[in-house]
Amino acid sequence: xxxxxxxxxxxxxxxxxxxxxxxxxxxxxxxxxxxxxxxxxxxxxxxxxxxxxxxxxxxxxxxxxxxxxxxxxxxxxxxxxxxxxxxxxxxxxxxxxxxxxxxxxxxxxxxxxxxxxxxxxxxxxxxxxxxxxxxxxxxxxxxxxxxxxxxxxxxxxxxxxxxxxxxxxxxxxxxxxxxxxxxxxxxxxxxxxxxxxxxxxxxxxxxxxxxxxxxxxxxxxxxxxxxxxxxxxxxxxxxxxxxxxxxxxxxxxxxxxxxxxxxxxxxxxxxxxxxxxxxxxxxxxxxxxxxxxxxxxxxxxxxxxxxxxxxxxxxxxxxxxxxxxxxxxxxxxxxxxxxxxxxxxxxxxxxxx
Numbered sequence: 001x002x003x004x005x006x007x008x009x010x011x012x013x014x015x016x017x018x019x020x021x022x023x024x025x026x027x028x029x030x031x032x033x034x035x036x037x038x039x040x041x042x043x044x045x046x047x048x049x050x051x052x053x054x055x056x057x058x059x060x061x062x063x064x065x066x067x068x069x070x071x072x073x074x075x076x077x078x079x080x081x082x083x084x085x086x087x088x089x090x091x092x093x094x095x096x097x098x099x100x101x102x103x104x105x106x107x108x109x110x111x112x113x114x115x116x117x118x119x120x121x122x123x124x125x126x127x128x129x130x131x132x133x134x135x136x137x138x139x140x141x142x143x144x145x146x147x148x149x150x151x152x153x154x155x156x157x158x159x160x161x162x163x164x165x166x167x168x169x170x171x172x173x174x175x176x177x178x179x180x181x182x183x184x185x186x187x188x189x190x191x192x193x194x195x196x197x198x199x200x201x202x203x204x205x206x207x208x209x210x211x212x213x214x215x216x217x218x219x220x221x222x223x224x225x226x227x228x229x230x231x232x233x234x235x236x237x238x239x240x241x242x243x244x245x246x247x248x249x250x251x252x253x254x255x256x257x258x259x260x261x262x263x264x265x266x267x268x269x270x271x272x273x274x275x276x277x278x279x280x281x282x283x284x285x286x287x288x289x290x291x292x293x294x295x296x297x298x299x300x301x302x303x304x305x306x307x308x309x310x311x312x313x314x315x316x317x318x319x320x321x322x323x324x325x326x327x328x329x330x331x332x333x334x335x336x337x338x339x340x341x342x343x344x345x346x347x348x349x350x351x352x353x
Contacts, residue, residue, distance in 0.1 A: 001131035002353065004334045005065040009047055012068065012338050014331060020126055020134035024082040027140050029094060033153035034072035034128035034351045036337065038182065039272075043068070043122070044338045046274070050122045059098040059118025060125040069351070070096040070121030072128025073143060073152035083137045091143035093155040094128070094135055095307050096120035097296065112163075112296045128153075129334060131353045141307040144315040150328070150350050151314055151321040157348075158319055159297035159306040160270070161187025165195050166306075167294050168243055169266040172196025175241040177233060177260045178218070180248030181209040183324055183348050184270060186216050188245050193217030194318050201241060203229050203248075203256060212347065215323055224252070230259035239263065245270055251277040263287040268294055324348040 003017045022028045043051055052063045073093040079086055086092070098118035099111035106114050120135055121127030143152040161184055170176060176197040178185050181204035192200055193216070201220045202213040210221040220236065222229055234240055240262030246254055249271035257267045258279065267289065284291060297306035313319040328350045329337055337349060 002331055003067045003127070003130035004069065004331060006043060006048075006051055006068050007065045010044060012044060012335055014334055017067070017130070019132060022078040022080055022134050024080040025137055026080045026134045027083060027086050027092075027137050028077040028079070028132055028134050029072075029074045029092060029140065030077045030132050031069075031072050031128050031130060031353050032074040033150040034069045035153050035157065036341070036349045036351060037071055037157065038184075039070075039122065040068055041338070041341060042274075050119070052123060057118050057123040058116040059100065059123050062124025066122075066124045067127035067130050067133070068121055069128030069130065070119050071153055071156040072121075072133075073149050073155065074132075075149075076140070077132060080137070086137055086140055086142075091145075091147075091149060091152065092140040093143055093152045093307060093311065094120065094133070095139050095141055095159075095297075096122070096156065097139070098123060098125060112298060129331060129351055141311065144311055147311060147314045150325070152311065153350060154321040154324060154348065155307050155310050155314075156297075157183050157324075158187045158190075158310045158313075158321065160184055161191045162310055162313075163297045163306050164188055164245055164268055164270050164294045165191040168245070168268045168292075169290070170195060170197065170243040173198050174243055175199040175201070175237050177201040177203070177241045177244045177257070178213075179203045179244065179246045179253045179257045180271065181206070181213040181218075181221075182247065185209075185245075185247040186212055186324055186347065187319075188247060188270065189213055189216040189218050190319050190323075192245075194313065199237065199241070201233050201236075201260070203253075209347065212323060216320070224256060229256050233260040237262070240265060242266075244268065247271045249273050251275070255279060258283060258289065261289050264289065266290040266292065268292055270294055325350055328352055
């Protein structure tokens with residue numbers, strides 16, 4: 001079968017590989033659709049970052065080359081002899097988290113901060129940019145019949161946005177600001193709107209993404225290169241918003257997030273910053289602001305976890321994954337897509353084997 005394999009910075013090859021073997025507790029997923037994530041692009045342009053290079057990842061025992069793709073869905077092919085909660089032919093989304101299960105964080109139910117956390121499609125263990133992938137039974141989540149499979153492939157990024165909002169201080173009726181309207185930022189806009197965010201401000205320099213933010217539920221959008229964001233938001237909120245989500249990953253976005261937050265409000269950091277940011281902590285202390293981080297989503301395939309909730313929201317049309325999809329491409333063109341992809345132009349490209 002064909003698979004897109006990461007060999008190092010600027011080196012992704014679509015090549016023939018052997019089909020994976022299904023173990024007794026595993027499920028083979030025939031991949032139908034997979035999303036290209038910003039993390040995949042960062043690995044291509046600046047990696048390896050999360051992908052294990054010379055030291056095998058503890059979750060998989062593997063190093064590069066690895067098959068990429070951690071946002072994907074498909075149908076169940078083979079199932080292991082010990083598997084009893086999954087049926088052949090069913091539609092599933094794959095939760096790519098590979099927690100160790102034994103550390104203090106996993107034992108307490110916080111697998112998302114596992115001391116040795118890995119991800120299918122980044123740490124080894126196969127990936128969604130392939131014809132099929134074998135994953136542990138607990139990593140598959142059944143997809144409602146009404147949810148199209150290409151939408152199910154975007155369960156993972158929506159789970160990131162959902163967890164960011166659900167774990168924040170946001171309450172119905174609050175004012176909210178989202179700094180950055182890339183794919184994750186747009187999922188947060190939708191989650192904030194569903195959660196009862198009243199005034200939803202979005203800061204985004206790219207025209208197309210500002211338009212998408214309005215469609216996603218934003219009430220005010222600004223280009224930070226042309227507007228004094230703090231002044232614009234303060235004027236409309238009597239001093240700042242209740243909750244801010246920083247999703248830009250750049251220093252100015254971090255500074256803007258602090259500036260637009262009201263006294264006593266909360267800033268949730270969602271984006272990964274490649275370089276340090278410079279700020280004065282006193283600016284936080286003297287006005288009692290709060291800064292917190294959020295990492296990915298809750299693990300497991302239970303309906304009450306983030307993946308199950310997202311799929312239920314897809315089914316009820318409360319979330320609109322179609323809003324994020326800008327193109328569909330065959331797996332054979334993936335190398336060309338990586339070479340030509342401009343991160344701030346398309347929102348989400350779906351890869352189909």
